[in-house]
Amino acid sequence: MTKYILRRLLISIPVLFGVTVIAYFIMTLAPGDAVDMLVDPGLSPQDIALKRQALGLDQPVIVQYGRWLGQLVQGNLGYSFYNRRPVTERIGERLGATLTLAFMSLLFSYMVAIPIGVLAAVRQYSVWDYIATVFSFLGVSVPSFFFGLLLIYFFALKLDLFPTGGTHTIGAAFSLSDRLSHLILPVMVLSLQNTGAVMRYTRSSMLDVIHQDYIRAARAKGLRERVVLFRHALRNALIPVITLAGLQFPFLLGGAIITEQIFNWPGMGRLAVEAITQRDYPTIMGINLLAAIMVITGNLLADVLYGVVDPRIRYTEGG
Amino acid sequence: MKADRWFKIVSALMLVVMLMSTMAGCAAAPTPAALPTATRPATLVAPQAPTPAPTATQAPAATQAPAAGAVKEGGKVMIAMWSPPNNFNAINTDSSYGYFNVGLIFDTLVTFDEKVNFVPRLAEKWEVSADNTTFTFHLNPKAKWHDGTPVTAADVEFTIWAITHPKIETNRGANVSTLKGLKGSKRPEGVDSVEGVKVVDERTVQFITKNPVDPLFLLELIGTGVWIIPKHILKDVPPEQFSKADFWMKPTVGTGPFKFVKYETGQFVEYVRNDDYYRGKPRLDKLIVSIVTPATMVAQLEKGEVDISAGGGIGDIPLDDWERVKSLPNVKAYSYQDNGYQYMIINGDPTKAWADKRVRQALAYAINRQLIVDKLLKGQGVVSQGPIIPVTSYYNPKIEGKYPYDVEKAKALLKEANWDANKEYALLVPTGNIVRELSADIIQANLAAAGVKVKIEKMDFPTMMARFGKGEFDLGLVGWGGVLDPDVRSQYQTGGQYNFGKFSSKVLDDLLEKGANTADTAERKKIYDEFQEQFLEEMPIVPLYWPLRLVAINKRVNNASHMITTNALLRNVHEWWVSDGK
Numbered sequence: 001m002t003k004y005i006l007r008r009l010l011i012s013i014p015v016l017f018g019v020t021v022i023a024y025f026i027m028t029l030a031p032g033d034a035v036d037m038l039v040d041p042g043l044s045p046q047d048i049a050l051k052r053q054a055l056g057l058d059q060p061v062i063v064q065y066g067r068w069l070g071q072l073v074q075g076n077l078g079y080s081f082y083n084r085r086p087v088t089e090r091i092g093e094r095l096g097a098t099l100t101l102a103f104m105s106l107l108f109s110y111m112v113a114i115p116i117g118v119l120a121a122v123r124q125y126s127v128w129d130y131i132a133t134v135f136s137f138l139g140v141s142v143p144s145f146f147f148g149l150l151l152i153y154f155f156a157l158k159l160d161l162f163p164t165g166g167t168h169t170i171g172a173a174f175s176l177s178d179r180l181s182h183l184i185l186p187v188m189v190l191s192l193q194n195t196g197a198v199m200r201y202t203r204s205s206m207l208d209v210i211h212q213d214y215i216r217a218a219r220a221k222g223l224r225e226r227v228v229l230f231r232h233a234l235r236n237a238l239i240p241v242i243t244l245a246g247l248q249f250p251f252l253l254g255g256a257i258i259t260e261q262i263f264n265w266p267g268m269g270r271l272a273v274e275a276i277t278q279r280d281y282p283t284i285m286g287i288n289l290l291a292a293i294m295v296i297t298g299n300l301l302a303d304v305l306y307g308v309v310d311p312r313i314r315y316t317e318g319g
Numbered sequence: 320m321k322a323d324r325w326f327k328i329v330s331a332l333m334l335v336v337m338l339m340s341t342m343a344g345c346a347a348a349p350t351p352a353a354l355p356t357a358t359r360p361a362t363l364v365a366p367q368a369p370t371p372a373p374t375a376t377q378a379p380a381a382t383q384a385p386a387a388g389a390v391k392e393g394g395k396v397m398i399a400m401w402s403p404p405n406n407f408n409a410i411n412t413d414s415s416y417g418y419f420n421v422g423l424i425f426d427t428l429v430t431f432d433e434k435v436n437f438v439p440r441l442a443e444k445w446e447v448s449a450d451n452t453t454f455t456f457h458l459n460p461k462a463k464w465h466d467g468t469p470v471t472a473a474d475v476e477f478t479i480w481a482i483t484h485p486k487i488e489t490n491r492g493a494n495v496s497t498l499k500g501l502k503g504s505k506r507p508e509g510v511d512s513v514e515g516v517k518v519v520d521e522r523t524v525q526f527i528t529k530n531p532v533d534p535l536f537l538l539e540l541i542g543t544g545v546w547i548i549p550k551h552i553l554k555d556v557p558p559e560q561f562s563k564a565d566f567w568m569k570p571t572v573g574t575g576p577f578k579f580v581k582y583e584t585g586q587f588v589e590y591v592r593n594d595d596y597y598r599g600k601p602r603l604d605k606l607i608v609s610i611v612t613p614a615t616m617v618a619q620l621e622k623g624e625v626d627i628s629a630g631g632g633i634g635d636i637p638l639d640d641w642e643r644v645k646s647l648p649n650v651k652a653y654s655y656q657d658n659g660y661q662y663m664i665i666n667g668d669p670t671k672a673w674a675d676k677r678v679r680q681a682l683a684y685a686i687n688r689q690l691i692v693d694k695l696l697k698g699q700g701v702v703s704q705g706p707i708i709p710v711t712s713y714y715n716p717k718i719e720g721k722y723p724y725d726v727e728k729a730k731a732l733l734k735e736a737n738w739d740a741n742k743e744y745a746l747l748v749p750t751g752n753i754v755r756e757l758s759a760d761i762i763q764a765n766l767a768a769a770g771v772k773v774k775i776e777k778m779d780f781p782t783m784m785a786r787f788g789k790g791e792f793d794l795g796l797v798g799w800g801g802v803l804d805p806d807v808r809s810q811y812q813t814g815g816q817y818n819f820g821k822f823s824s825k826v827l828d829d830l831l832e833k834g835a836n837t838a839d840t841a842e843r844k845k846i847y848d849e850f851q852e853q854f855l856e857e858m859p860i861v862p863l864y865w866p867l868r869l870v871a872i873n874k875r876v877n878n879a880s881h882m883i884t885t886n887a888l889l890r891n892v893h894e895w896w897v898s899d900g901k
Contacts, residue, residue: 032781036788038413041809042544043802044492044504045816054488054562082413083405084563093584149614157618164618165611166586265610266585274402279781 001307005300012296019292020266020285026070027284028061034081035278055081070286077289078282082275087286090271095290097167098267101256104183105191106249113195117202118234121210132199139196148189150264155185165264186263190256194248201244206237239310246302250294347502394897395605396876398626398888400634403585403610408567409546410482410489415633415885420588420608421546424573428456428475429542430890435710435803435883437538437681440598441470441547441574445538451531451838454541461597464549465572470568474526477550479516487556493809494540497528530839536804544802547574576601576893586610601893613637620650620871626897630870631885632659632800638697638754644871651874654867655881656710659800661755663746663762663861666793667822672744673793677736679858682794683722685729685769691758692864699869703862705854706799706807710883713805713844716853722855729769731804744793749780754866755796762796787819795819796863803883805847806835811859822859875899 035052052058056067071078077087120132156164162185163169168178209215210233218228257269268287275283306313352453409425412418428442442456462470464738479498482489483506492504498508500514517525526541534556549572556564566572570579576598592601609625617640619625628634635645636652645652663682665673673679692700701709704718733740748759759775773794778786786792797819799810808831809815813823830850834889837843870881875898881888 030782031785032779032783035487036781036784038490039784039799039817040413040490041817042493043490043816044496046505047489047492048816050486050505051488054559068666079563083568084408085568152615152618157621160622164615164622164624261612262614264586264610264615266583270585277779277781 001304005304007298008303012293012300015296016289016292020069020072020289021065023288024065024281024285025061028064030276030279032279033057034281037279064281068282072289078285080275080283081280082283087282089125090283091268091286091290092268094268094271096191097265098256098260098262098269100183101190101259101265101267102249103188105187106245108187109191109195109198110245112191113198114202114238117199118206118229118237120199121206121237122229124207129203132203136196136199138176139192140201143194144189146153146194147192148185148259151185152262153226165262166267169186186259186265187261190259198244201241205240206233209233209237215290235287235309239306241300242305242309246298246300246305249298250291325334377703385667389899390602390877390894390896391898392602393604394900395607396603396627396879396895397607397609397625398627398629398634399609399611399616400629401611401613401616403634404582404588404608406567407570407579407582408562409548409570410478410487410491411562411643412567413490414632419582419629419631419633419885419889422575422889423577423590423606423608423892424570424575424579425546426462426574427543427546428555429538431543432884432889432890433880437535437542442542445542447534451534452528454526454528454534454537455519456524456526456542459597460522460523462574463595463597463601464551464574465578467591467595468549468551468572469521470547470574471521472518474547474550475524476513476516477554478545478548479513480511481548481553481561482545483513484558484561486561488562491545493635494544497530497532497537497540499527499529507659530836533804533838533840533843535840536806539802539804549573577606596893599893602896606892617644620873621647622646623649623873626870626876627879627888628870629885630655630868631657632879633868633885636700636869636871638699638869641697641699641869644869647871649873649875650871652869652871654699654869655883656701656865657800657868657883657885658708658803659798660706660865661758661796661798661863662703663789663863664795664797664820664860665822665860666790667818667820667859668790669823671793672739672742673784675736676857677732678738679861680722681729681732681736681769682766682771683740683855683858683861684725684732685771686762686765686861686863687724688863689724691761693752695757695761696830696864696866700869701865701867703864705851705862706801706810707805707847707851708803708883711803711805713847717848717849718851718855726765726769733770738770740772743772743774745791746773746775747783747786747792747795748775748777749783749795749797751780752798755798758863779789786818790821798894805843805850808835809833811854820860824857824859826853827857827859875901 034055035048035057038048038051056064059067068078077091079085080087080090083090091140116132120129123129152164155161162181165182167182168174169182215228215233218232219225256265256267257273259265260267260269261273268290271283272287274280275287386608400416400419402414402416404412404420405414406412406417407420407424408417409421412421421759426441428440429437429445430440431474432438439459440459441462443459444457446455447453448455456475458470458472458475464470479495481487482491482495483498483501483504485505487509495501496504498515499515500510506513515527515529519525524892526537528537552572553561553564556566570581573579576593576596578593580589580591582588587607590606590608592604592606594600608629609619611619611625611634614637616625616628616634617636620628628636641652645648663686665679665682667673684816688702692698692702704721707714746759746763748756750756756777759777762777763773783795783797795811801807801810810817811822811827812818812831813828827850830853834846834850837846868881872879877896877898878891878894879888
C-alpha cells in the first residue's frame with residue numbers, strides 16, 4: 001500500500017510539470033497582459049516600460065516560463081502582478097475561507113444526501129422516492145446564482161435571519177455563532193447541486209446492490225432488515241459515492257466561484273476570477289498548481305478509500 | 320489496472336485544463352467589477368473656478384447644515400466599494416480602489432472644496448513666481464505622521480525622488496514630468512536628486528518646472544495628484560524592492576485623518592481616527608471601507624450594513640436598482656456628474672475607410688446619443704461633445720447642441736465621401752459595463768440606418784487593448800476618466816500614449832501643443848475653446864455621453880457628499896459625523 005501511494009506520488013511530479021507547461025502557455029495566449037490593463041493618466045511612457053520590465057513581460061513567453069519554473073523549484077511561487085505581494089501570501093489568505101466553505105458543504109451534502117438516497121432506494125417508487133427525485137433534479141438544475149440571490153432575499157432581507165455576505169460581522173470580536181450564521185447560506189448554495197447529485201448516486205448504487213444475490217442470501221439467513229441494509233448493502237453501495245467525493249472536492253473549489261461572488265466570500269474562486277481578469281500570471285499559475293495538486297490528491301484519496309471500504313480491492317506490485 | 324491508471328492521470332490533466340477554462344469563461348462574464356478599468360480616474364481633483372454645475376446634475380446634496388451644537392462625536396461609517404484595493408502603495412497602487420484608500424491614510428499638498436477651488440491640505444499656503452516656473456509650498460506646521468514625526472519638506476522631496484527614480488515602479492510619473500531635470504518622468508541614471516525640487520527649509524519646498532506652466536495644471540497634477548510618503552520609514556528600502564515593501568500592505572504611518580488598522584483580504588479595510596490630525600480631530604471613531612458586490616450593495620444599504628456607496632465608478636448603485644434605492648426611507652439617493660465619459664474610438668489608420676473626416680462626422684450624426692441617455696441611462700446622463708469636463712472652467716459651452724441626431728445628414732456626408740455601404744466593420748465592445756454593452760446594439764442599428772454596417776464583437780478589456788495595440792479594429796466603445804485639466808495630449812495628439820485609434824491631425828496637434836505650453840490661464844482658455852470646436856470638426860472619436868454616478872448615503876451621516884472625482888468624497892472626511900453617534 002505504502003509503495004503504491006509512493007509510486008502514485010512520484011508519477012504525479014511529471015503530471016504536475018505537464019500541467020504547468022500547458023497552463024502557462026494557454027494562459028499567455030489570452031490577449032493583453034497585466035500592463036495593458038493599466039489605463040491611468042498618471043502613468044508616463046517610462047512608468048509603463050519599467051513596469052513591463054519589472055514583471056518580466058518584456059521577455060518572450062518561454063523565458064517568462066523558465067523564470068517562473070526556476071523560482072518554483074526553489075519553492076517560490078513569485079510575486080503577484082496585481083499587488084506585488086508573494087503569491088503564497090495571496091493564496092494563503094484566501095485558502096482558509098474556501099476550504100471552510102468546501103468542507104462544510106461536502107459534509108452537509110453527504111449528511112443530507114446519503115440517508116435520503118438510501119430511503120429513496122429502499123422505498124423505490126414510493127412518495128418519498130418521488131419527492132427526493134424531484135428535489136435532487138431541482139438541486140442539480142437550479143443555477144447557484146439564482147438560488148443564492150433567492151436565499152439572500154428571503155433569509156437575509158425579508159426574515160433577517162442571516163447576514164447577506166462576508167465571513168463574519170465586520171469589526172465584531174470573534175464568535176462561533178457569528179461565523180456559523182455567515183456560513184449557512186453560502187454552504188446551502190454550494191451544496192445544493194452536490195446534494196442532488198450525491199442523492200441520485202446513492203439511490204442508484206443502492207438499488208444495484210439491493211437486487212444482488214448476496215443481499216437476498218443475507219435476508220434468507222434471517223438477518224434483520226437494518227443489518228442487511230446498513231452493514232451489507234450500504235457498505236458496498238457507498239464505494240462509487242466515495243469516489244465521487246474525491247473527485248468532487250477540487251470542483252467545489254472551482255465551483256465556489258459564483259457562490260463566493262454572491263456572498264462576498266473571500267475565497268480562491270474569487271481570487272481566480274480576479275487574477276484572470278487582471279492577467280496576473282503568477283497568481284493564476286499558483287491557483288492552477290494548487291488545483292492540479294488537489295485533483296491528483298483527490299484521486300489518490302479516492303483510490304485509497306476504495307481499499308478501506310472494500311477489502312476486495314488490494315493494490316499490489318503489478319498495479 | 321494499468322490502463323485505468325493512465326486514464327486517471329490523463330483525466331486529472333484534463334480536469335485541470337477544464338477547470339481553468341471554466342474559470343476563464345467566468346472571467347469573461349460581465350462582472351461589474353471589471354468596469355472601472357476603462358474609466359479609471361486615478362489622478363484626482365480639479366482646477367479652479369466656481370463654474371455652475373451642469374443642469375442635468377442634481378445638486379450633490381451638499382453639506383447638510385447641522386444645527387449648531389448638534390454635532391455628535393464618535394460612531395463609525397461604512398463605505399462600500401465593489402472590489403478590493405490591490406495594496407496601499409501611495410505612488411503605485413494600480414487601481415482607483417487602491418487610491419481611494421490611499422486618500423484616507425495619506426495626504427496631498429492641496430485639495431479642493433465643493434466649488435472645485437484649490438484649498439490647503441498638507442500645504443497651508445503657496446506662491447507662484449511671476450514667470451510661472453517656481454511654485455513654493457509652505458507645509459502646515461501642525462502636520463505629523465501617525466508615529467508623531469513631523470512632516471517636513473524632506474518628505475515631499477523624497478516622494479518626488481522616489482517617483483522619478485529610474486528603478487522605482489510608479490504610476491504617478493505623468494504628474495511630475497513638468498519638473499526640471501527630468502527626461503520624461505524619470506531622472507537620468509546616476510543622478511540622485513531632482514533639480515526641480517528644492518528644500519528651502521524644514522517646512523518650505525519649491526517646485527521648479529522646465530517651462531512655464533499654468534498654475535492650475537501644477538496644482539492639480541502635483542498638488543492633488545501626489546500623495547506624500549514618509550521618508551523616515553521608506554528611505555532604506557532598495558529601489559528594486561520599493562513596490563514590494565511590506566509597508567504598502569500595512570501602511571501604519573500616514574498623515575491622513577484616519578489611521579490604518581487592518582485589511583481583511585477581500586472583505587474590508589478598517590481605520591481608526593487620527594486624534595492629532597492637523598486639519599482638526601475627526602468626529603468619527605472609526606471608518607470602514609467594505610468590499611461589496613453590486614448585487615449585494617443595495618441590500619446592505621437597505622439593511623444599514625453599509626452607509627455610503629463610494630460612487631465614482633468604484634461603487635455606484637446599479638441603474639436597475641435606482642428606483643428602489645430612491646424609495647428607501649433610510650438613505651438619501653442622488654446622482655452627480657464626474658470626470659468619466661464614454662466614447663466611440665475610431666481607427667485612425669489613414670488607409671482605412673475612416674480617414675475621410677466626413678465619414679467620422681457622419682458617425683456622430685448617425686448615432687442617437689440622446690436616445691441612449693434617455694432610454695438606457697434612464698435620463699441619468701448627459702450627451703458628450705468632447706473630452707473637456709463640463710464642470711471645469713475650460714469647458715466651452717458653445718459646442719453644445721452640435722451634431723444632433725440626423726440620419727439624412729449622415730447619409731449625405733457618407734455619399735459625398737463615396738462610402739461603400741456593403742462592407743462590414745468591427746465594433747469592439749468590452750464586457751463589464753452593462754449600459755455600454757446595451758448601447759452597442761443601439762449604435763449598431765443607428766449606423767445601419769445610415770448605411771454603415773458594423774458587427775459587434777464583445778471581449779474582455781485586456782483583449783480589446785491588445786486589439787487596439789495591433790490596430791485590428793474599426794470602431795470600439797471605451798470610457799475615460801482623466802485629470803480635470805484640459806491637456807489631453809496623451810489621448811488626442813499624434814503618437815499619444817492613450818491615443819488608441821492612432822489618430823493624427825495637424826490642427827489638433829498644434830492646438831494641444833500650444834495649450835500645454837501656455838502658462839497664462841486666460842490665454843489657455845482661449846486655446847482650448849478653439850480646440851473644442853476643432854475637435855468636433857475633426858471628430859477623432861465620437862463622444863457619446865457622460866453617465867451620472869448614482870449614489871446613496873444613509874441619512875444618519877452628515878457632511879458627506881460625492882463630487883467630480885472618486886477621492887473627492889473624502890475631501891472633508893474629518894468633518895463627517897453620525898446623528899445616532901453609533
